[in-house]
Amino acid sequence: MTTAIDDDLWSAVGDPTRRRLLDRLLSDGAGTATSLSEHLPVTRQAVAKHLDVLDRAGLVHATTVGRERRYRVDDAQLARAVAQLASVGAAWDARLRRIRTIAEAVHRSRQAHPHAANEEEGSDHG
Amino acid sequence: MTTAIDDDLWSAVGDPTRRRLLDRLLSDGAGTATSLSEHLPVTRQAVAKHLDVLDRAGLVHATTVGRERRYRVDDAQLARAVAQLASVGAAWDARLRRIRTIAEAVHRSRQAHPHAANEEEGSDHG
DNA sequence: GCGATAGCGCAACCATTGGTTGCGAAAAGT
């Protein structure tokens, strides 16, 4: 089920640019706003804002090295994030399966008793 | 890997209200903008806009029944969506695993040969 | 058939946010 606590996570990871930043950080190990922006179609400032969002979400954190501000992915946090996303997907998947099963049952039942052609909503609701 | 074709999907499903709409539609089977808005903290018009987005993304479609416009989830499309999300998660997960493996290897290697060249973690700053 | 009502679509408007440009400050390199 989709809960409110997921929202932060989704909004952090739901943005395409942020996903690409995570991809980059994962493949490169670390990066600064400047270095990351060179591989993306956005400005350094935009990247900096996204990194700030990701930082507040706990998915990355920064260490200041000289005049650079180097960001790195927090493995554990991202792993948790992935798990959360997967769980939402799994919930939907489960519901879809259940609905499909019911739909098939209804279909068979219709073939058996072809008279209640009702257009009402079939609320299964577990 | 995060690709551009995923973006539509993520933007459709990335919004918390739209996820809740999908939840509702899945559990109730169908619903109108009005009925759905009664269970959500947003107005009917906002819901209508979201339903339009979901419709254009192919995740739901509507049938006009009398003066109602009744929306229903497209099972197949949502199933595909879930699969896409899962694949992104899986990609990250794979990377995290690989990184962790390498990190552990490095860790062991450091214990064996303790002459590390560190230029990081100097977050002292001024 | 006709009025009251339920439901919806359209439009104007506001706040947030992802994005830009421009500028100034500070650390590193020369």
Place this chain on the structure above:
DNA sequence: ACTTTTCGCAACCAATGGTTGCGCTATCGC
């Protein structure tokens, strides 16, 4: 000491999630 690199801050713009308000149309009750 001067230049370069890199960053942070601020102003500004466009898209979007949200609201209110209005008017249309289909259904229900008489």
